[in-house]
Amino acid sequence: MKRSSGGRLCATAAVSALSLALVTGCGGDGSKDSGDTSGKGAAKPAAKALSAAELQKRIIARGEVPGYEVGSVKGGIPAEREVKADDAKCDPLLHTLTGIAPGDPAANTSRMATEQKKKDPTDAPTSLDDMTDGKFEDAIKQSMDLDVTVVTLASYEGDGAERALKSVSDAVKACASGFSGEQDGDKGKFTKVAEEKSAGTGEESVAFTATNDAGDDGVMPLHAEVVRHGSVLAIYTTVNIGAGMAKKPYAVPAAVVKAQAAKLK
Template identity: 85%
Template sequence: MRLCATAVVSALSLALVTGCGGDGAEDPADTSGKGAAKPAAKVLSTAELNKLVIAKGDVPGYEVGSVEGGIPARSEVKADDAKCDPLLHSLTGIAPGNPAANTSRMATEEKKKDPTDAPTSLDDMADGKFEDALKQSMDLDVTVVTLASYDGDGAEQALKSVSDAVEACAGGFFGEQDGEKGKFTKVAEEKSAGTGDESVAFTVTNDAGEDGAMPLHAEVVRHGSTLATYTTVNIGAGMTKKPYAVPAPVVKAQAAKLK
């Protein structure tokens, strides 16, 4: 599919079926009084971020590992209007702004087995049963988590750029990745999980052509000078119009490692 593939396939290695640190950062809330200068937050290295990002066994019910297909280069991902770039970057697992270091992981929901399920051959499936089975098998939350560390007030400015873009690009935008173009029809702010020092959550609706609209969910959370960006897609839920969101267990597990 167009930029639904552009926005998540490169980051999540999925085909949306549409016709195809150390000790962490200093707590900025910890001041000695009104107007007191805040101590400079520590800028984390990639090695330190690798110790802080979620790992195998950290999120019950999810398999955590490397991002299949990798994260695309920043230069390969751009919106038709530059002010929407922070949204497109977040959706593809690219840390917003200009981080000093970053790293990413993928958390895939484990499929729950239904004891009533029994092996069925394709020949035994009535019309529509195969499609229903396919959608059910794809009803899994897949989330890319990207941690990034920033110099100075870089984390605050990067988060602000995402928040500003949610408002400025509410009517939709066009995007491109490595020559592949696509259209997002709507951007809407959502309630965030409430972790970290400040955050913004949003849903972007992708124009999935004949298969209808496909929502993509994201949340960016600031923990001192570190940003955690979460991008979630659920192909099965999108195809059946079932609501889903950035999974709370993933956000909770990552937030716990950044305290």
């Protein structure tokens, strides 16, 4: 099946990490120098950013999220310069949806959590030749009905975490009617953005759904949540292609958020 450019952006909005196999491996990381020299936050003790090594110790790891396989982000997190919205005010949303930490973090690291569903022992393999078109489509939807969540931890100097989270919150409101964007020249469109109830962890948070226009493939909702734990932001982006195709509701998995929040206490 030929996929539209909108469908391709939907896949890249799952952090270039999604393939039909949904394969995962070991963890990855990244860091950069902070550009925050504004001196803001001087009225209170300036928050100290954690290093990339410290973040790697605090991000979820294999065996720590029941029902999920945790590993590296397949394909990696794209470079910030490769991901941009047509309207700059919506950049924080597109960055969040592609696993890029908003604002100017001092360090960051990412992992992927893929839902592992137990197989029903009564299920028997069926020959493709014996399937009708409808049954084949249903089988594809069921095989892809898995929550895939990219988790990014980012640390900030001073009040950088507060300002980065506010940029996402402001963008949710400013870009509610949708926005267009591109990743490394691959263009696509989100038709709407809606704020959602967050999991309630951390000191403050914002959650939202962005609906991707996948052209001939219909629409695909992407769910995201950004939570501040002191000077660290935990960024969650979840896609479930099978649920999206079947128009079934899904959300950022509570088990993933709970496991990650526990490691940031």
